[in-house]
Amino acid sequence: MELAVALGSQFRPLVFDVCKQEEIDRAAAELGEALAGAPLAALVNNAGSAEIGPLLHVAPESLRRQLDTLVVGQLRVIQSFFPYLAPEGAAPGRIINISSVSGVGINRFFGCYAAGKHGLEGLTKTLRDELTARGVRVVVIAPGNIATDIWPKQTDTLIEPYSDSGYYPELVKTLHQIRTNTVKNAMSVEEFCEVFYAIFRNGKPADRYTVVKKRRRRFLSRLRVRVIEG
Numbered sequence: 001m002e003l004a005v006a007l008g009s010q011f012r013p014l015v016f017d018v019c020k021q022e023e024i025d026r027a028a029a030e031l032g033e034a035l036a037g038a039p040l041a042a043l044v045n046n047a048g049s050a051e052i053g054p055l056l057h058v059a060p061e062s063l064r065r066q067l068d069t070l071v072v073g074q075l076r077v078i079q080s081f082f083p084y085l086a087p088e089g090a091a092p093g094r095i096i097n098i099s100s101v102s103g104v105g106i107n108r109f110f111g112c113y114a115a116g117k118h119g120l121e122g123l124t125k126t127l128r129d130e131l132t133a134r135g136v137r138v139v140v141i142a143p144g145n146i147a148t149d150i151w152p153k154q155t156d157t158l159i160e161p162y163s164d165s166g167y168y169p170e171l172v173k174t175l176h177q178i179r180t181n182t183v184k185n186a187m188s189v190e191e192f193c194e195v196f197y198a199i200f201r202n203g204k205p206a207d208r209y210t211v212v213k214k215r216r217r218r219f220l221s222r223l224r225v226r227v228i229e230g
């Protein structure tokens, strides 16, 4: 695996589908072996995908799949890895859930995604409350657009089922917009990772961070990203 070669023996990739409990169980057992009694410092829930489609026409299965990945899957992983985050007698680790600006807002034709991210935000707030007594911090990071593979994955094939829906011309425009403006104006992965790492290292993190692109590039500012607490 490419990352294992690049990062060396301290890196242990755990490959699993967050929708498959048996795969998560196998990964959790492997993690336990690797930790050998040491506590897990942090669990970052990043897995995600974005289903496009007008809500009057999307198949219920699309919504179910989206919620399984973005909400249920995240909780499966949290439940299965939690024993390593808060073992008896050790300083507790933290949970970082990657939400989105769609965790509070919406984008037309991405209703399934917004439902998933809104769900993740509700789940996170409740979990934060329930874990206060255990000393485990639960942080949400809600990015705006980042130039990752999530955008090239929005292919023409995905809108074909809606060709007779009346929304098709607007869907075609949306895909065009994604391929031009969205990707062009997105923050880079490097910019996001720099902010992510600062939050990850912060000893007293806020409950929630919105991370968006700055409207204008400031002369003296190296990072073109704005971080808003809350």
Ligand SMILES: NC(=O)c1ccc[n+]([C@@H]2O[C@H](COP(=O)([O-])OP(=O)(O)OC[C@H]3O[C@@H](n4cnc5c(N)ncnc54)[C@H](OP(=O)(O)O)[C@@H]3O)[C@@H](O)[C@H]2O)c1
Binding pocket: 016, 017, 018, 019, 045, 046, 047, 048, 049, 069, 073, 098, 099, 100, 101, 142, 143, 144, 145, 146, 147, 148, 149, 150, 151, 153, 186
């Ligand atoms: N990029 C943005 O503009 C943006 C903005 C706000 C929030 N986010 C969030 O950031 C997170 C990372 O997304 P990204 O932008 O980096 O997109 P990405 O490049 O498509 O990466 C998403 C990753 O999640 C994995 N994944 C999807 N479903 C999974 C499942 N059921 N089990 C395990 N892994 C799964 C994907 O694996 P495969 O490639 O094998 O499918 C991929 O490695 C997501 O939660 C996304 O919602 C992204």
